[in-house]
């Protein structure tokens with residue numbers, strides 16, 4: 095929070111899908127360890143912005159800078175390495191690998207980073223526990239409830255200890271009590287590890303966990319007037 099230099103910065107991002115202008119000059123900064131909520135109407139460009147910031151989608155123009163490096167110009171190989179080591183992503187839809195159990199979905203990023211299967215599974219079990227997924231470790235995503243799948247995806251995003259977590263509606267399938275439990279666990283983890291979180295949400299109660307909130311309107315970012 096006290097570091098004034100942004101860890102991640104987007105400037106004037108433009109992204110069109112055919113004739114749809116998803117982003118029209120969106121700018122945003124995320125500081126190390128900061129929890130930033132991004133809200134806005136459906137279709138306002140929130141997921142597109144997250145995908146550009148996480149180096150998953152290349153903007154048509156504008157820049158994304160992470161720790162001084164221009165993500166939008168990086169070759170795909172370096173970009174995927176960066177995503178694997180520095181970022182954790184919770185996608186809005188269909189994020190888990192259907193053939194793997196919940197436990198193996200969470201263990202996978204660790205195994206890709208070189209951790210042995212046993213150690214990866216032990217750590218994965220602890221993360222699932224932390225997010226309230228107990229007794230479902232051996233189920234496959236198709237057998238999990240929507241909320242259990244979302245928690246599993248969150249555990250998977252955090253298991254490698256990333257610098258930035260991008261979470262697209264991580265509580266979208268949860269009731270308010272479960273959302274509160276998941277947000278408490280997410281915020282606690284982020285604070286403890288100094289992880290920055292970009293949190294997309296429709297829910298004002300979820301956004302209230304953030305240090306700051308910005309709103310997307312028609313593909314541009316507007317700061318929110320905070321009455322605190």
Ligand SMILES: Nc1ncnc2c1ncn2[C@@H]1O[C@H](COP(=O)(O)OP(=O)(O)OP(=O)(O)O)[C@@H](O)[C@H]1O
Pocket residue numbers: 111112114115116134135136137138139140141142143186
């Ligand atoms: N892959 C794609 N192909 C075509 N159009 C797309 C694609 N992704 C997004 N869009 C369009 O871009 C606009 C912004 O979409 P985006 O998913 O970023 O919105 P959002 O704010 O995340 O919405 P929601 O709250 O419903 O998730 C929408 O009009 C959408 O239809």
Ligand SMILES: [Mg+2]
Pocket residue numbers: 140141142186262
């Ligand atoms: Mg979206």
